């Protein structure tokens with residue numbers, strides 16, 4: 128079910144991959160977030176259900192992806208009451224690899240702040256490709272706005 132629902136994004140992703148360039152709206156903030164993410168040990172964090180190992184990506188983030196949920200988000204997804212939104216402080220990191228190789232191509236991050244999700248995408252060396260609320264990120268993740276408060280790989284408790 129999850130795969131077939133997401134497969135509609137593949138043609139869109141291909142179109143966007145061709146059009147994509149950079150949109151670094153917040154260079155200093157993105158650099159700070161990179162430092163925090165790199166020092167967090169995020170590759171030890173829990174993963175979404177269905178992503179217990181590296182999985183093929185449905186979008187332009189790379190051929191295959193590892194996704195990690197910080198402790199705030201991991202705790203919230205286990206909530207026994209319905210959540211309209213993920214709590215402020217929730218953070219998701221997605222490592223995107225080229226094809227089926229072990230070559231890291233991008234690191235995508237979403238962090239929930241008071242004013243909503245902050246998006247960032249980096250190349251493997253940490254140079255910033257996108258930060259802030261880039262239209263390309265917002266317009267696609269918007270498809271999951273109500274269903275799971277903008278996240279594709281995690282379902283909000285309902």
Ligand code: HEC
Nearest residue numbers: 140184185186235236237246247248257264267278279280
């Ligand atoms: C064409 C649609 C599309 C665009 C554009 C897009 N994403 Fe995603 N994103 C997805 C899908 C689908 C997933 C689920 C995992 C996968 O298939 O790679 C995802 C997953 C993620 C995740 C893991 C959390 C989750 O929602 O599952 C992060 C973090 C993320 N994207 C960040 C970004 C950032 C940052 C940008 C902009 C640079 C961006 N995304 C642009 C479709 C998109």
